[in-house]
Amino acid sequence: MANQSSLTVPSTEQDDAVVLCPNGRVDGTNVTILQGAVRERLEAGQTRLVFDMVDLNYISSAGLRVLLMAARDLQAQGGKAVFCNLSEQIRQVFEITGFDKILAVHGNREDALATL
Amino acid sequence: MSTPAKILVVDDEEDLELLMRQRFRRQVRRGEYELHFARNGREALDVLAEMPEIRLVLSDINMPVMDGLTLLSQLEEIEANISAVVVSAYGDMANIRTAMNRGAFDFVTKPIDFNDLQVTVEKTLRHIQVLEDALASRDRLVALRQELVVASQVQTSVLPAALPVTEHFDVQAEMIPAREIGGDFYDFFSVDEYRMGLVIADVSDKGIPAALFTMVSRALLKAAARNHESPSACLYEVNQLVSQDNDACMFVTLFYAVLDLRDGRLRYCNGGHNPPRLICQGEVQEVPSSDDIALGIFMEHEFHDNELVLGVGDALFLYTDGITEACNASEEEFGEGRLDELLARRADADIPDLIAEVVGAVEEFAGGVAQFDDMTCLALRMNSNKPA
Numbered sequence: 001m002a003n004q005s006s007l008t009v010p011s012t013e014q015d016d017a018v019v020l021c022p023n024g025r026v027d028g029t030n031v032t033i034l035q036g037a038v039r040e041r042l043e044a045g046q047t048r049l050v051f052d053m054v055d056l057n058y059i060s061s062a063g064l065r066v067l068l069m070a071a072r073d074l075q076a077q078g079g080k081a082v083f084c085n086l087s088e089q090i091r092q093v094f095e096i097t098g099f100d101k102i103l104a105v106h107g108n109r110e111d112a113l114a115t116l
Numbered sequence: 117m118s119t120p121a122k123i124l125v126v127d128d129e130e131d132l133e134l135l136m137r138q139r140f141r142r143q144v145r146r147g148e149y150e151l152h153f154a155r156n157g158r159e160a161l162d163v164l165a166e167m168p169e170i171r172l173v174l175s176d177i178n179m180p181v182m183d184g185l186t187l188l189s190q191l192e193e194i195e196a197n198i199s200a201v202v203v204s205a206y207g208d209m210a211n212i213r214t215a216m217n218r219g220a221f222d223f224v225t226k227p228i229d230f231n232d233l234q235v236t237v238e239k240t241l242r243h244i245q246v247l248e249d250a251l252a253s254r255d256r257l258v259a260l261r262q263e264l265v266v267a268s269q270v271q272t273s274v275l276p277a278a279l280p281v282t283e284h285f286d287v288q289a290e291m292i293p294a295r296e297i298g299g300d301f302y303d304f305f306s307v308d309e310y311r312m313g314l315v316i317a318d319v320s321d322k323g324i325p326a327a328l329f330t331m332v333s334r335a336l337l338k339a340a341a342r343n344h345e346s347p348s349a350c351l352y353e354v355n356q357l358v359s360q361d362n363d364a365c366m367f368v369t370l371f372y373a374v375l376d377l378r379d380g381r382l383r384y385c386n387g388g389h390n391p392p393r394l395i396c397q398g399e400v401q402e403v404p405s406s407d408d409i410a411l412g413i414f415m416e417h418e419f420h421d422n423e424l425v426l427g428v429g430d431a432l433f434l435y436t437d438g439i440t441e442a443c444n445a446s447e448e449e450f451g452e453g454r455l456d457e458l459l460a461r462r463a464d465a466d467i468p469d470l471i472a473e474v475v476g477a478v479e480e481f482a483g484g485v486a487q488f489d490d491m492t493c494l495a496l497r498m499n500s501n502k503p504a
Contacts, residue, residue, distance in 0.1 A: 022139075
């Protein structure tokens with residue numbers, strides 16, 4: 001099996017929302033780290049999540065699936081997940097797959113927080 | 117432990133049997149231990165042959181017929197997972213060392229301190245349990261791996277084994293999964309006498325869940341292709357079906373095209389997949405498509421058909437992102453630039469050679485860095501139109 005790519009998911013609280021800032025690469029080898037970080041927040045009852053992608057270099061389809069799941073789960077609970085600071089490459093992945101039409105994507109963190 | 121631990125005591129002293137039964141009567145009554153006895157090594161082997169479920173042997177060293185050290189050597193030869201505890205005179209370090217070197221798990225000294233013996237037996241039984249659990253896990257793992265191998269064969273067998281050979285086109289595909297079973301697939305089939313369907317797809321995530329989703333998507337698309345002429349109508353139908361009750365949020369990016377061999381007309385719909393390449397007179401360009409989305413993420417999406425004409429000599433190259441996102445040791449991606457450059461440089465190559473060169477170039481670029489995504493590519497060149 002492939003070696004695990006490096007990924008950390010530091011988070012901060014800002015304006016009554018939780019900002020998750022995945023750092024590194026998300027792919028099939030480490031997607032459970034991202035999934036765990038999201039689940040932890042959902043289980044703690046937090047319903048407003050910002051995914052700030054400023055430190056994310058790469059995301060595979062396995063990672064996109066986790067983001068979609070987070071958005072769906074939050075929506076079902078009356079909450080919301082928003083996304084910001086996509087690098088050119090990640091924006092391209094969002095555009096090709098159509099995720100930019102399904103997920104709430106914003107320019108920077110302030111814009112994202114303002115929509116919550 | 118639910119069944120009693122079967123313990124074989126090997127000693128030529130007759131009173132020991134009585135003493136053991138006396139000292140361990142509580143454990144025997146509670147169904148924790150079951151004691152068996154033998155007078156020497158030879159008898160012990162006979163008992164073990166009859167009761168292969170015995171895992172713990174307590175053995176004296178000095179005995180007639182076959183001594184304890186010889187018994188230990190014999191135990192090593194029969195392939196039972198038996199742990200032995202030797203009982204030896206206090207100070208008989210030479211024999212104790214020999215016994216340990218022959219695989220004994222522990223020892224107790226004579227005269228027997230039954231409290232110490234009790235502790236030693238408990239400890240050895242725990243060790244045996246750990247060993248048995250590990251062996252059971254290993255067996256389960258072996259069985260699981262075997263199932264994966266079979267799953268991998270099933271998955272490979274549903275891909276078109278030999279792509280059709282006709283004078284009108286050449287076609288070749290390659291799929292290299294990152295694990296035993298993959299989340300990519302391609303397909304190539306006749307829609308009718310004049311038209312061929314071609315598909316490339318990539319399911320979110322890898323492994324067994326992805327593989328199941330792969331099989332479903334592939335079958336649904338093939339079924340839809342029989343009902344609808346329009347690729348977008350096919351994708352709409354598949355999307356409806358895979359989006360229902362999709363709690364796991366699985367999705368698939370899928371490019372489906374129908375090629376009319378009479379005039380090279382290619383009708384296609386791109387469901388969120390990397391744009392394929394059109395290789396036309398040495399030039400490489402992206403196959404343009406409407407803004408459609410991956411299947412499984414939004415049920416209400418309306419898909420769109422696009423169209424282009426594949427001239428005689430033109431080629432199509434379809435791929436999954438495992439090709440362009442393959443990384444080398446410095447986490448640099450192979451990228452679309454290198455792919456397009458290679459396709460342009462080898463624009464006139466035979467289709468099987470082109471596929472082999474792309475795969476070869478990606479592997480050389482990765483330079484042994486483990487592949488984390490499935491890699492799939494399919495290429496087709498139009499050689500002539502089929503008379504109507």
